[in-house]
Amino acid sequence: MITFLASIVLLVLGYIFYSKMVEKVFGIDDNRKTPAYTKLDGLDFMPMSWAKGSLIQLLNIAGLGPIFGAIMGALYGPVAFIWIVVGAIFAGAVHDYFAGMMSVRHGGDQYPSIVGRYLGTTAKTIINIISIILMILVAAAFTAGPAQLLSSVTPLSFTVAIFIIFGYFLVAALLPINKIIGRIYPIFGAVLIFMALAIGIGLLFQDQPIPNLTFENLHPQELPIWPLIMITISCGAISGFHSTQSPIIARTMKKESDGRKVFYGAMIVEAIIAMIWAAAAMTFFGNTGGLQAMLAEGGPAGVVDHISKSMLGTLGGILAIIGVIILPVTTGDTALRSSRMMLVDLLRNFWKLEAKWKQSLLAIPVIIPTFYLTQIDYSFLWRYVGWTNQVVATVMLWTAAIYLLQKGKFHWICSIPALFMTGVVGTYIFYAPEGFSLPYPVSVGIGIAVTTIVAIWFIFQMRKAKLVQLEQKQNVA
Template sequence: MVTFFIAIILLITGYMVYSKVVERVFGINDKQPTPAYSKSDSLDYVPMPWWKGSLIQLLNIAGLGPIFGAIMGALYGPVAFIWIVVGCIFAGAVHDYFSGMLSLRHNGAQYPTLVGRYLGKTVQVFVSIVSLVLMILVAAAFVAGPAQLIAEITSIGFMTALLFIFGYFLLAALFPVNKIIGKIYPIFGGILIFMAISIAVALIFTDRQIPNITMDNLHPGELPIWPLLMVTISCGAISGFHSTQSPIIARTLKKESDGRKVFYGAMIAEGIIALIWAAAGMTFFGGTEGLQAALAGGGPGAVVNEISTTLLGTLGGILAILGVILLPITTGDTAIRSSRMIIIEFLQRGFKKVNGKGIVIVATLIVTIPAFFLSTIDYSFLWRYVGWTNQVVATVMLWTGAMYLLKNNKFHWLCGVPAMFMSAVVCTYIFYAPEGFNLGYEVSMIIGFALTILIVLWYVKQIIAHKRMGDHNYSKVA
């Protein structure tokens, strides 16, 4: 249990200390009008208080991610605590801060536009496709489960529940951000926090002992930690999906100094939630073998329900149902909303006049229709690719942040180091994973690190080229 408390303290300390370092490196200017005012449109660009933005951001980026992902990651044992803490402070929260603040600095620009500005058009086209596919899959996955649960506990049929949820998606994506999302999502964000705190308190006061990190139990089991753990636990450590969500809130910030509380702070909160559920997964079933059996019997949803109802009784059952229904829905709808923003922004680059309610509706339907179709079929084989796709998006965002800092003569290693780390993760994973090339572990490691070296060499080349350009400009001035 000592390890658990230390991990919580480290996450809080990370926010209190390292977030200020990140903010200082980025450099804020509260005298500069934010897009919420300079581009106010009563739809997406609407000023909101930072506390409301923080709760909405937490709900948008979290959903069931820090619950289900952390429970699956608990199979790797207490080493999951290390990844959540280190990954969240130095990679995930940095990633979220830069995805939000770069959007704010560039008039609320979406993730692909930011990538194109700092990594080139070719990479922009690639991530546009990848991020849209990711959000369609997320929306579909985060609808099927709630619809099935609604059908089981009520007289409403699965298809009726599905149509109802997608009808809500359209409303949430088309209405002004402060009308639906701004009013009810802070409440749901509070429910997510209350649920996690309740589980943590119940765990502490039961006779079950949260495992500590020791050499004997660091990683029980046969699956290799690298790179599987870093893909299994994404929400709560680092998740590329967040970079598609942060621009939604970036368009509502009243001043730049709110960014640290909203973007970095929400990620730390998600890390704490993931830490709590990872601890619950390791502890409740008496170890990783018991957790594995529970997952095999009913999946992460059943595990959440059993933990919640046993530890919290009737309240836990209500929270579990609310969590499994509300949390994924409130992530799916913002995935649709951000997809709509990306499509409109892409069209605006090719056509001079792209505006009006008509294009907003069309852009929303472009992603809603395939998401609805996927939610009605067995698309589990596609879902296996979401984890890797998600981390590729995160890696590209970190490289975008690194190039922004480099071009502005700031401490680019802040994003560059975690970007190199995540490059090694995704390059190795795709060759080793069954949904990838399914090669042997040693071969995958060799290929993955070889590709990572090439990426690092590209990074070094960018640094040298920037230095030469600076020296050249200096000599011209002199």
């Protein structure tokens, strides 16, 4: 219990104090006109209040991510609390802040365009492809799951449910952001928060106490904590998907000082939600063995449904249905909206795209492969989402580090977590079954080697930046 409550307090303190440091390092300027005004187009660029923007940002980045991921991560035991707190404050929220604010500074640019500015054209092309693939994978994974549940609780077949969801996707992707997303998403964001708070308060009055901190690996299958927990719990700690979503709200911000509340703040709220569901999963079934058995029976959706109904009764059942069906759908549609925006930026040099109807039509090329992927195994999709997601996060952190380096600012707030995440993804792909399936010691060794190579590259970038800054000072003198 103490560990859980202390973790919540630390997350709040992280927002109060560390977010201000991050904001100071970035250097906001409320006298600058934001893209919401300079590029007002009635589709993606339009002013929106920070309160509404924060709730939309939360729903865009969260959905069921901090719930399902936290439940799976709870299998490792209370050590998951450490990763959520440290990851969210020093990596995830920093990542989200720079993804959003760098987009604001660069006219609402999408994530791949920002990468290209600081890591080069080749990196931009590669990350553009990876990002669009991630968007399609996320949209497919967050469509297949809700469709399966919808078909199980209604007379609708799985295929009909898929068509209904995709019909909504098409409408949401084509309409201006203030027509659907701006109106109903704040409501769903509030539902996500209410659902988590209700479960969190209920946990405090359960007979079974929330376990306190132990560094022991409690995973029933004895899977290694490093680097698996960092891939399993992404939303709630750090998630590359967020860097593809932040530009959506960056195009609606009224002033730069709203960024701390919108981007850093939404990530901390998501971390608190993840903390609550991780604690619930650890507590409700007695131990991680009991949680494993429940996951084997009904998956994460079954865990959510069981906990919600048991703790909140009929209301819990309604919230569970809303959560497991509606929330991932709202994440899926913004994923497709982001992929449409990325395609617009990618094809702008080859096709005149000033007309809004042409931009809207680019939703179709990403909806078609997404629809196809919903027909294959959900667990297969989710395995590939995890690693791709954290590669995107790692690249965003390095992009932010280079940005700060070139500006002569305190880059360590981005470069240290970037180096850490390089080790995570470098180790995971060689160890994981969807990767090379190498022995664990070998995979760790390769991960260390990859991290060392990237660290050497960054040292050269530091020297290069110092030389440029020295030349600039000499020219001024």
